[in-house]
Amino acid sequence: MELLSVPDVPEVREGDDLAALVDARFDLAPEDVVVVASTVVSKAEGRVADLADYPAGPRAREIADRLADLTGEEKDPRFAQAVLEESTELLMEAPFLLTETRFGHVGVNAGIDRSNVPTGDVLLLPKRPDESAARIRERLEHQNPVVVTDTSGRPFRHGQTGVAIGYAGMPASRDYRGETDRDGHELEVTVQCVVDELAAAANLVSGEADAGTPVTVVRDWDFGDLEGSENLYRSVDGDFVRQALRGWEYDE
Amino acid sequence: MELLSVPDVPEVREGDDLAALVDARFDLAPEDVVVVASTVVSKAEGRVADLADYPAGPRAREIADRLADLTGEEKDPRFAQAVLEESTELLMEAPFLLTETRFGHVGVNAGIDRSNVPTGDVLLLPKRPDESAARIRERLEHQNPVVVTDTSGRPFRHGQTGVAIGYAGMPASRDYRGETDRDGHELEVTVQCVVDELAAAANLVSGEADAGTPVTVVRDWDFGDLEGSENLYRSVDGDFVRQALRGWEYDE
Numbered sequence: 036m037e038l039l040s041v042p043d044v045p046e047v048r049e050g051d052d053l054a055a056l057v058d059a060r061f062d063l064a065p066e067d068v069v070v071v072a073s074t075v076v077s078k079a080e081g082r083v084a085d086l087a088d089y090p091a092g093p094r095a096r097e098i099a100d101r102l103a104d105l106t107g108e109e110k111d112p113r114f115a116q117a118v119l120e121e122s123t124e125l126l127m128e129a130p131f132l133l134t135e136t137r138f139g140h141v142g143v144n145a146g147i148d149r150s151n152v153p154t155g156d157v158l159l160l161p162k163r164p165d166e167s168a169a170r171i172r173e174r175l176e177h178q179n180p181v182v183v184t185d186t187s188g189r190p191f192r193h194g195q196t197g198v199a200i201g202y203a204g205m206p207a208s209r210d211y212r213g214e215t216d217r218d219g220h221e222l223e224v225t226v227q228c229v230v231d232e233l234a235a236a237a238n239l240v241s242g243e244a245d246a247g248t249p250v251t252v253v254r255d256w257d258f259g260d261l262e263g264s265e266n267l268y269r270s271v272d273g274d275f276v277r278q279a280l281r282g283w284e285y286d287e
Numbered sequence: 288m289e290l291l292s293v294p295d296v297p298e299v300r301e302g303d304d305l306a307a308l309v310d311a312r313f314d315l316a317p318e319d320v321v322v323v324a325s326t327v328v329s330k331a332e333g334r335v336a337d338l339a340d341y342p343a344g345p346r347a348r349e350i351a352d353r354l355a356d357l358t359g360e361e362k363d364p365r366f367a368q369a370v371l372e373e374s375t376e377l378l379m380e381a382p383f384l385l386t387e388t389r390f391g392h393v394g395v396n397a398g399i400d401r402s403n404v405p406t407g408d409v410l411l412l413p414k415r416p417d418e419s420a421a422r423i424r425e426r427l428e429h430q431n432p433v434v435v436t437d438t439s440g441r442p443f444r445h446g447q448t449g450v451a452i453g454y455a456g457m458p459a460s461r462d463y464r465g466e467t468d469r470d471g472h473e474l475e476v477t478v479q480c481v482v483d484e485l486a487a488a489a490n491l492v493s494g495e496a497d498a499g500t501p502v503t504v505v506r507d508w509d510f511g512d513l514e515g516s517e518n519l520y521r522s523v524d525g526d527f528v529r530q531a532l533r534g535w536e537y538d539e
C-alpha cells in the first residue's frame with residue numbers, strides 16, 4: 036500500500052471542482068482511494084463564514100460568559116452561536132464545547148476551524164460530507180472511492196488524529212463477524228473502521244499546518260473479500276460515553 | 288509513504304526474538320518504522336494464560352453475575368477476574384467492562400483477547416508495551432523506531448481501529464503549537480498523535496483475522512522538523528469523558 040500526495044494543489048476557492056483539480060494533477064488508477072481534507076471541501080462548497088453572520092442569542096451568550104469566567108479570556112459569543120447552529124446536540128459546554136454536528140460526528144466546536152481560512156473568520160465543516168464525497172467521486176475520471184477527513188481529538192487518548200467524516204464508493208468498515216482467526220475460532224465483535232484508518236494514514240502525509248497537501252491518494256490497498264458495514268457513528272443507545280456525558284456537569 | 292507486510296512470519300511462541308524474526312525476513316532501511324501487532328508481542332512475552340489461573344474473587348463474581356443477568360448468557364467470572372487483575376481502574380462494569388490497563392490504555396476487557404491464541408484461553412496485552420517496543424528496537428539491526436498496536440473501539444464512532452499502545456525511538460506526537468497555517472496564523476492546540484496514525488495505517492494491511500501479517504514496515508515517512516510530544520494517554524484531570532463515566536451507572 037502506498038500513500039501519495041497530489042502535488043501543486045492551489046488555494047481552493049468557492050465553486051472549485053475538486054475532482055477536476057485532482058484529475059488534472061494526478062494520474063489516478065481505477066482502484067485508488069482519494070482522501071480529501073475537509074478544509075478544502077468546505078472551501079469549495081463556500082462554507083466560509085464571518086462571525087458577523089452569527090448574532091449571538093441568549094444561549095450562546097450564556098455559554099461564552101461561562102467559558103470566559105472559566106478561562107479568564109474573552110470569548111466571542113458569536114463563535115458559540117456558530118457552534119450551536121452547526122450542532123444537533125450539545126454534549127459538553129464547559130470547559131469546551133463538544134457537540135454532535137448535523138451529520139453525526141461528535142467533535143469540539145462542531146469542527147469549526149479558525150486556521151487555513153483566508154477569506155473569512157471561520158470555516159464550517161461540509162454540510163453533508165457523505166454527499167460531498169459522492170459528488171467528488173462522481174466527477175472523477177474513474178469514480179474512485181472518496182473519503183473526506185477532519186482532524187479530531189478523542190476521549191482517553193492524548194492528541195488528535197485524522198478521522199473520516201464522510202465517504203463514498205466503499206463501505207465504512209470491514210465486518211469480520213463470522214470470520215475465523217488463525218486457529219479456526221470465530222472472531223467476536225470486530226468491525227474494522229477502514230475509512231477512519233485511511234483518514235489517519237492520509238493525515239500522516241498531509242500534515243496540519245502549511246504543507247499545502249490536502250489530497251492523498253491511497254494506492255494498492257484492497258478492501259478485501261469481506262462484508263461491508265455502513266455506520267460511521269455509534270447509535271446513541273449503544274454509546275454509553277455519550278449517555279454518561281448527558282448526566283455530567285463540569286465541576287469548576 | 289509505503290506500507291509493506293513482513294512476509295512469512297511463523298506462529299510466534301514464548302521466547303521468540305521478534306527483532307531477529309523481522310531482520311531475517313525483511314531488509315529494513317534505517318528510517319523505516321516497524322509496526323507490530325500486540326498479539327505477537329504478547330505471545331513472544333509469554334502473556335498467554337488459562338482461565339484456571341484466575342480463581343474468581345467476590346468482585347469478579349458480582350460483575351459476571353450482573354453481566355449474565357443483563358445478556359442472558361453465562362459469563363465466566365474468571366474472565367472478569369483476569370480483567371480486574373490487568374486493570375488499574377474500572378470505568379464501566381456494565382453492559383461491558385471498560386478499564387484502564389496497567390499502562391494507561393483505556394479499553395474493553397483490558398484488551399484481553401480470545402482470538403489468535405492457540406496455546407491458552409486468553410492473551411493478555413504486553414505488561415509494559417513501551418518497554419516491549421524499546422526491547423524490539425534495541426535488537427533490530429538499525430534500531431528502527433517501533434510501534435506496538437492493538438485493535439480498539441472508541442466512544443462516539445462505530446467499529447474499531449488500530450491504535451498504538453507502546454512505542455520507542457520516536458515521539459508519540461507532532462506538536463504543532465506555535466507553528467503557523469497557510470495564512471501565517473498561529474495554529475491553536477494541535478498535537479497530532481502520529482503513533483496512533485501509524486497504527487491505524489498498519490492495521491489496514493495487517494487485518495484482523497487469519498491474514499498472518501502482524502508486522503508492517505512504514506517506509507518513506509518522515510516525522511518532520513517539528514517538536515515531539517510524549518504523551519499517548521490523557522491525564523485524568525483533562526479527560527472529562529473519563530470523569531463523566533465515574534459518575535455514571537448503566538440503566539438496565
Ligand SMILES: Nc1nc2c(ncn2[C@@H]2O[C@H](COP(=O)(O)OP(=O)(O)O)[C@@H](O)[C@H]2O)c(=O)[nH]1
Pocket residue numbers: 043044045046047048072073074075078148150151184185186241242243244245246247248249250469
Ligand atoms: N493546496 C492547498 N492546501 C490546503 C488548503 N487548505 C488547507 N490546505 C492543506 O491541507 C492540509 C490539511 O489542512 P487542515 O487545516 O489540517 O485541514 P482539516 O484537518 O481538514 O481541518 C494541510 O496540509 C494544509 O496546508 C488549500 O486551499 N490549498
Ligand SMILES: Nc1nc2c(ncn2[C@@H]2O[C@H](COP(=O)(O)OP(=O)(O)O)[C@@H](O)[C@H]2O)c(=O)[nH]1
Pocket residue numbers: 217295296297298299324325326327330400402403436437438493494495496497498499500501502
Ligand atoms: N504470522 C503470524 N501472524 C499472527 C500471529 N498472531 C496473530 N497474527 C496476525 O496478526 C494480525 C493481527 O492479529 P490480531 O489478533 O488482530 O492482533 P491485535 O490487533 O494485536 O489484537 C492478523 O493478521 C493475524 O492473522 C502469529 O503468531 N503469527
Ligand SMILES: [Mn+2]
Pocket residue numbers: 073074146148185186
Ligand atoms: Mn478541521
Ligand SMILES: [Mn+2]
Pocket residue numbers: 185186242243
Ligand atoms: Mn488537519
Ligand SMILES: [Mn+2]
Pocket residue numbers: 325326398400437438
Ligand atoms: Mn487485541
Ligand SMILES: [Mn+2]
Pocket residue numbers: 437438494495
Ligand atoms: Mn487486530
